[in-house]
Amino acid sequence: RKGRTPEEVVRRYLQKVRYPPEEDCTICMEALAGPSGYKGPGVGGISRAESVGRLSQCGHQYHLQCLVAMYNNGNKDGSLQCPTCKTIYGVKTGNQPPGKMEYHVIPHSLPGHPDCKTIRIIYNIPPGIQGPEHPNPGKPFTARGFPRHCYLPDSEKGRLVLKLLLVAWDRRLIFSVGTSSTTGETDTVIWNEVHHKTEFGSNLTGHGYPDSGHLDNVLEELRAQGIAEEDFISQ
Ligand code: APR
Numbered sequence: 001r002k003g004r005t006p007e008e009v010v011r012r013y014l015q016k017v018r019y020p021p022e023e024d025c026t027i028c029m030e031a032l033a034g035p036s037g038y039k040g041p042g043v044g045g046i047s048r049a050e051s052v053g054r055l056s057q058c059g060h061q062y063h064l065q066c067l068v069a070m071y072n073n074g075n076k077d078g079s080l081q082c083p084t085c086k087t088i089y090g091v092k093t094g095n096q097p098p099g100k101m102e103y104h105v106i107p108h109s110l111p112g113h114p115d116c117k118t119i120r121i122i123y124n125i126p127p128g129i130q131g132p133e134h135p136n137p138g139k140p141f142t143a144r145g146f147p148r149h150c151y152l153p154d155s156e157k158g159r160l161v162l163k164l165l166l167v168a169w170d171r172r173l174i175f176s177v178g179t180s181s182t183t184g185e186t187d188t189v190i191w192n193e194v195h196h197k198t199e200f201g202s203n204l205t206g207h208g209y210p211d212s213g214h215l216d217n218v219l220e221e222l223r224a225q226g227i228a229e230e231d232f233i234s235q
């Protein structure tokens with residue numbers, strides 16, 4: 001992926017649209033038939049004749065310049081996500097800072113899962129300096145509450161979730177750097193959009209067991225990050 005310009009990346013996922021529909025681009029809210037309303041850095045030089053594209057899988061249409069601007073606003077990993085339906089093109093990655101993910105089985109059962117043991121995941125991320133993919137590059141970030149311990153039932157579905165979480169970790173999607181909604185602290189490591197259970201025998205925070213829908217919710221959240229079971233069967 002390295003060496004491709006943002007415009008080249010975006011174009012890979014687009015089909016040409018000769019006659020734009022009489023609709024607005026939902027990125028810039030201007031007519032698709034007219035020019036992009038987005039005049040961000042590095043999006044110039046695209047001729048009017050090829051200014052609208054259709055995303056190849058979901059079919060949503062945008063100004064090419066708007067998609068390039070959106071891509072430039074993200075972490076430029078070669079992937080693109082449709083802002084309307086969230087379809088992911090390429091492999092989505094995040095901006096989780098360096099750290100460690102470990103897991104092991106402990107011989108105790110979680111509330112609601114009396115018939116199996118428990119998987120404990122331990123995440124450890126040290127504080128550091130923000131990179132170009134973070135909100136304030138060059139500025140330090142804090143890392144509170146690490147190591148963070150999380151729990152899954154050691155059932156078939158729990159082991160599937162673990163397998164997909166390991167993929168999410170490799171793709172830097174478990175944590176992010178930003179403002180904690182719990183503490184209000186800025187420039188700190190925060191959970192990304194995949195929920196974890198951090199309480200073992202209690203449920204004081206709401207992030208504990210029992211919670212019969214938890215595994216299905218997590219599978220749905222992982223799917224929204226582009227990680228699903230069927231993607232790994234053939235690999
Ligand atoms: N355990 C698990 N998930 C949590 C927790 C928690 N104690 N608190 C919040 N979350 C979820 C939220 O529901 C939200 O979806 O994490 C997401 C981001 O919330 P933030 O408060 O921004 O995340 P963060 O600051 O990382 O979490 C706060 O979680 O694990 C603990 O030690 C951590 O006390 C800290 C707390």
Ligand code: ZN
Nearest residue numbers: 058060082085
């Ligand atoms: Zn779409």
